[in-house]
Amino acid sequence: METSPAVRLEHTYSATPERVWQLWTTAEGIESWWAPDGFTVQVSKLDLRPGGELIYTMTATAPEQVAFMEGAGLPLSTESRKTFVEVEEPSRLSYSSLADFIPGVDPYDFLTVVEIRPESSGTRVTMSADAMHDEEWTERLAAGRANELANLGKVIDA
Template sequence: MTLAQESVRITRTYPTTPERVWQLWTTGEGIARWWSPDGFTVEVDKLDLRPGGELIYTMTATAPEQIAFMESHGMPLSTRSRKKFVEVAEPGRLSYTSLADFIPGVDPYDFLTVVELEAVEEGVRVTMTADAMHDEEWTQRLAAGRANELDNLGRVIDADS
């Protein structure tokens, strides 16, 4: 893999507690509210929150732009995704591997994401670090999607306040 970067790091600060962010990140109800990028929905199929446990969910393109993108790239509108938890340290750190098995012409592979929650004066600082994907284009897609998800998380936190 020859990439300009080896990982993607995104940081956001939210006016809430680490415990609230943890709940939104580690329950089926919480995940369904914000996990998907704009134009997609998520349904949690399985959640076993422990090291070695799995999160399995179905993400479905629902907006016309996303449907057109998926179809133009020969990708299904719904994909079932799997994550395997590596570390579960409530409420400060969560890490998991994701199986990238949905990319046409690319052999499936795992990549790691680490989420750190830190109480700060303004609330909670969330730092998400994800391994780079197989090429720069897909790494940039990952970065954009994860940034959008964290923006969605912020909207859920604001709506709940």
């Protein structure tokens, strides 16, 4: 397994930490922004406690994303499972994600940590994630998470 640097992203939102927390920890909130552009998310289980699970299905809907997924040999819909490790309302959330959808790669877990901190201009979110199995997938993870954080900003600003 190739080693990659961990993903670290930061974004400041014009909302309270409680509002950001609500968007990150409810099915309605997650479904409103979680997916990268061109995808939708449907939450089927949300048990917000250490050891609890978030299970959702992400589906490619935009023509360019459908074409990318088909070209990469990936299904258009993927069920994802995350297990909560830390739940400290409204300041810290961490979860382990199961990567079990990559052709030719044995399933494995990777950790994401989200820190939510008030500051004078709103709320600062710092997201850190473990590297995935190779550089290409780590870059995809970083791009997807950056897009998701931008989408969270759009929901907050709407």
